[in-house]
Amino acid sequence: MNWSLSDLMKHREPLHFNENLDLKEDLINRSFGISDASLIKVDGYAIKDRDAVLVSAKVTGKIVIPSSRSLKLVDLNLDFSISEYYAVEGTNLDRFGPEETVLPIEDDQIDFSRAVADNIILQIPMQVFAPEEETGDEPMPSGNDWEVVSEQDAEKAQTNHVDPRLAKLKDLFNSESSESK
Template sequence: MKWSLNELGQIGSIPFQFDEVVEVAESIVNRNSEIIEISPAHVSGFFVVDSLGLLGSFKVNVEVTLPSTRSLKQVKVPLDFEVSEYYVSHRTQDLTRFDANDVVIILEDDIFDLNQAVEDNILLQIPTKVLTSEEKTDIGLPQGKDWEVLDDSRINLSQKSKDTVDPRLAKLKDFFKEDN
């Protein structure tokens, strides 16, 4: 769904509410090849014009199928998040009126594309660590002959704090010592 800023600006201070199902599967898989499958996104919220610009506030519910970051098995990851963003014209020069925490999107051609906004925010919400339910509960990590995968919680603190110096660089450690 697309709206022009002019069209949305005519609604004034009355919130324009919407409740849509957005099909983003084809275009989002083209943008992120790790996504195996994605359900249609349910998007509901409102737009309102205020003194800063067009404020969009909406909630997105979608289910994304991703590979496990440990075993590459398929994992269905439900994403349920809220978005609050300001949309302004590409002619807007002064963005200092916005707070540092405001998300401001400058629109090319002054056209707001709901599908694009939903896609962008879904991609931002994809977790970096994806595990199957078995991998979440299983403490044993993969291991083989002369190797094993260690979780951060299993690494010995003394190994982390060990001050090891490459023998080739050992003479350099005294280079910056102060003379008293």
């Protein structure tokens, strides 16, 4: 979805778009974890705003990424909105609020497909688990001389662990009290 800024500025009414984008190859090349992507549905408007263009869209689709724990492939459903301003060089940026995204326009072209792919990559959470991993039905992964433990198990092991150098001290008071009797 590429638009010319000069063409968008000619529209008196907002330009409505509703397209299915095939971003699979771009997403796989740009993000290490993405192994597959469905067609991405993008529905929105491009609205002329003085010397800038506001593009607002709803994005839905699905990508496949590995689980953070076991590397099993997990479907991640996408359903988010994008609202970005595109401005030409020399635009007074003071009129935009700090929460608004303002991107420069190069060569009079807006490449919104690229912006959609960027936002999809930003939507990937830091940790993703397969459904059975979330419920705890599946055992934690382990291997030769290593294992993954939950935070609760790690805390229990930490509280139950006694430094062997200090192990004899735990009986010190017991032996003194029995000698004094």
